[in-house]
Amino acid sequence: MTRDLLALALANACVLAAGHGVLRLMGLRPALGDLPWSVGVGYIAGAAAVGVLGSALLTAGLALTGWQIVLLCAALTAAGFARRGELRQPTRVKARGWIRLLPLASAAALAVLAVDLAVQPIWADDAWAIWAIKAASIVELGGLDPAFLSSASVFSADYPLVVPVLELLALRFYGLPNELVPLQLGLVFLAFPAALVALLRDRVRPLLLWSVVLAVALAPSLQIQAASAVADVTLAVFFALAGAAGWRWMERGEDELLWLTALFAAAAVGTKVEGTLFACLLVVALAAAARVRRRLLALAGAAALVAASALPWELWSRRHGLGNALSEAGGAGSADLLGSLDRIPRAALALTRELADPSAWLALVALSVAAIALAFLRERRAAALFTLFVAGTSLAGLLVVYWTTPLDFDYHVATSVRRVITAPILFAAAMTPLLLTRDQQSR
Numbered sequence: 001m002t003r004d005l006l007a008l009a010l011a012n013a014c015v016l017a018a019g020h021g022v023l024r025l026m027g028l029r030p031a032l033g034d035l036p037w038s039v040g041v042g043y044i045a046g047a048a049a050v051g052v053l054g055s056a057l058l059t060a061g062l063a064l065t066g067w068q069i070v071l072l073c074a075a076l077t078a079a080g081f082a083r084r085g086e087l088r089q090p091t092r093v094k095a096r097g098w099i100r101l102l103p104l105a106s107a108a109a110l111a112v113l114a115v116d117l118a119v120q121p122i123w124a125d126d127a128w129a130i131w132a133i134k135a136a137s138i139v140e141l142g143g144l145d146p147a148f149l150s151s152a153s154v155f156s157a158d159y160p161l162v163v164p165v166l167e168l169l170a171l172r173f174y175g176l177p178n179e180l181v182p183l184q185l186g187l188v189f190l191a192f193p194a195a196l197v198a199l200l201r202d203r204v205r206p207l208l209l210w211s212v213v214l215a216v217a218l219a220p221s222l223q224i225q226a227a228s229a230v231a232d233v234t235l236a237v238f239f240a241l242a243g244a245a246g247w248r249w250m251e252r253g254e255d256e257l258l259w260l261t262a263l264f265a266a267a268a269v270g271t272k273v274e275g276t277l278f279a280c281l282l283v284v285a286l287a288a289a290a291r292v293r294r295r296l297l298a299l300a301g302a303a304a305l306v307a308a309s310a311l312p313w314e315l316w317s318r319r320h321g322l323g324n325a326l327s328e329a330g331g332a333g334s335a336d337l338l339g340s341l342d343r344i345p346r347a348a349l350a351l352t353r354e355l356a357d358p359s360a361w362l363a364l365v366a367l368s369v370a371a372i373a374l375a376f377l378r379e380r381r382a383a384a385l386f387t388l389f390v391a392g393t394s395l396a397g398l399l400v401v402y403w404t405t406p407l408d409f410d411y412h413v414a415t416s417v418r419r420v421i422t423a424p425i426l427f428a429a430a431m432t433p434l435l436l437t438r439d440q441q442s443r
Contacts, residue, residue: 004174004179004180005118005180007173007174008169008170008173008174008180008183008184010173011066011069011169011170011172011173011184012043012169012184012187014069014070014073014074015043015046015047015050015073015169016039016042016043016046017046017073017074017076017077018046018049018050018072018073018074018076018077019041019042019043019044019045019046019047019049020038020042020046020077020080021046021076021077021078021079021080021081022045022046022049022076022080022263023037023041023042023045023080023260024080024081024083024087025076025079025080025083026256026259026260026263027085027086027087027088027255027256027259028087028088028090028256028260029087029088029089030042030089030090030198031089031092034090034092034198035194036194036195036197036198036201037090037198039191039194040191040192040193040194040195040196040197040198041194041195041198041199041260043187043188043191043195044188044191044192044195044237044238044241044264045260045263045264046073046076047166047187047188047267048162048238048263048264048266048267049076049263050069050072050073050076050165050166050169051161051162051163051165051166051267051270051271052162052263052266052267052270052309053072053076054069054072054161054162054165054168055160055161055162055165055270055312055313056309056312056313057072058138058143058144058161058165059144059161059312059313059315059316060312061143062143063138063139063142063143064138064143064165064168064172065172066172066173069168069169069172088254088256090198090202091201091202092201093201093202093206094206095206095207095210096206099206099207099210102207102210102211102213102214103197103210103213105214105217106193106210106213106214106217109214109217109218110190110193110217113186113190113223113226113227114183114186114190116227117182117183117186117226117227118180118183120182120227121179121182122181122182122229123228124228124229124230126155126228126230127182127228127229127230129153129154129155130154130155130156130159130230130231131159131163131164131167131229131230131231132164132167132181132229133153133154134149134154134161134164135164135165135167135168135171135181136171137149137154138164138168139168139171139172144316146320146321146322149320149322150320150321150322157317157322158273158317158322159231159272159273160269160270160271160272160273160275160310160313161270161313162234162267162270162271163185163231163234163271166184166185166188166234167181167184167185169184170183170184181229182226182227182228182229185226185229185231185234186226186227186229186233188233188234188237188238189222189226189233189234189237190226192216192237192240192241193213193216193217195237195241196209196212196213196216196240196241196244196430197209197210197213199241199244199245199248200244200248200430200433200434203248203251203433203434203437204433204434204436204437205437208433208436208437209433212367212429212432212433215362215363215364215367215429216364216426216429218362219360219361219362219364220359220360220361220362221360221361221418221422222236222422222426225418225419225422230419231271231272232272232419232420232422232423233422234271235268235271235272235274235275235278235422235423236422236423236425236426236427237426238264238265238267238268238271238275239264239265239268239275239278239279239282239423239426239427240423240426240427240429240430241260241264241430242261242264242265242268242279242282243282243390243427243430243431244430244431244434245257245258245260245261245264246258246261246265246282246286247286247383247386247431247434249261249286250286250289250290250295250386253295255298258298258299258302259302261282261286261302262302262303262305262306265279265282265283265302265306266279266305266306266309266310268423269306269309269310270309270310270313274397274398274401274420274423275423276310277394277397278390278394278397278423278424278427279306281389281390281393281394281397282390283299283303283306285386285389285390286299286386287299288389289382289386337403337404340403340404340409341403343402343403343409344399344402344403346409346413347398347399347402347403347409347413347417348399350413350414350417351395351398351399351417351421354417354418354421355421355425360418361425364425364429365425365428367429367432368387368391368425368428368429368431368432371387371428371431371432371435371436372384372387372388372428372435374435374436375387375435375436378438379438380434380435380437380438383431383434383435384435386431387427387428387431387435390424390427391424391425391427391428394423394424394427395421395424398420398421
């Protein structure tokens with residue numbers, strides 16, 4: 001077990017180094033001792049870049065062997081450290097006094113989850129049938145095999161490849177079978193609290209920021225989903241960080257944060273099909289808030305990069321006839337849709353019940369709702385409208401999916417509602433510290 005964990009640590013050290021290279025390419029140079037930036041943002045940026053580029057390499061015919069993954073990470077690292085010009089050093093703000101107990105409590109909760117992830121195999125049906133089976137088939141068959149992906153063994157074969165690529169890190173460096181896949185996939189969530197702190201700490205009081213982070217770390221639904229090795233928490237992490245970084249770009253006008261937004265949005269698109277919907281809504285919200293011509297042009301360029309990142313898998317899956325889950329879900333005739341209008345209030349009730357369930361989210365959803373309301377009262381209307389629009393339209397988009405689903409409606413809702421609302425909830429949670437902050441600098 002120790003040797004296996006060391007192999008996994010080596011693989012993820014490569015991802016972390018790649019993340020530092022990506023940050024330097026964007027113009028950021030976090031200090032190595034600055035753990036929220038160097039480990040939190042650095043690791044998730046590396047996972048996003050390796051996931052997106054690895055997906056493209058798979059569609060080009062590569063098998064992403066261990067050496068190919070190492071070379072990809074090395075290329076990203078080298079590209080970043082070869083960048084010339086001035087790099088911005090992120091601001092460092094530390095928690096002091098008794099407030100330091102909050103990061104310690106968050107770290108303790110995440111450490112317990114990490115141990116749990118390390119000792120259990122894949123147990124959720126979807127985790128294997130949609131995600132891990134693709135990663136395992138790439139190892140066994142030497143790359144993407146359209147005949148296998150089109151077989152009855154693979155459910156939702158058209159789902160994108162970022163999660164299988166990340167799971168390949170465990171399979172290539174540890175091997176089959178796949179006991180360490182949950183830990184490998186869970187590392188993205190384990191790094192999320194530090195990444196959120198890094199993005200917001202120069203803007204938000206430490207007490208407020210770490211309180212929200214602790215609520216995220218303790219949320220039962222997030223921990224259970226992370227342990228189940230499904231893709232919804234991974235999608236939620238990428239989407240939430242894209243939203244937080246995007247809003248910080250709106251406030252500060254620093255292009256580094258826009259490119260970071262684009263990277264996380266591209267990873268969200270490459271994680272699940274609904275990631276495309278969430279990313280589009282985020283771009284629309286940022287465009288509505290930007291207004292300035294220069295920012296709109298920069299945002300358009302970033303959006304174009306996100307769209308381009310999705311093309312390799314989209315073209316490959318269409319060429320091999322894997323279909324598209326969203327188009328199939330909307331394939332019913334207008335008469336059928338009109339006859340199914342009763343699904344909308346039923347799905348809305350199911351979504352509301354899950355959002356209001358404290359056994360799933362503890363105080364996380366309540367904090368977000370209160371933060372939006374207080375933001376309107378405290379002259380933070382722009383941030384409140386941004387959060388409300390992105391989260392609200394994301395949930396509305398899920399209602400449309402349920403309305404048009406070709407699956408059995410009751411089964412679809414019962415088995416997916418708690419998972420699919422994770423991304424809008426985590427996005428709203430990431431925005432909560434900003435919504436509750438009026439001053440331009442933390443104190």
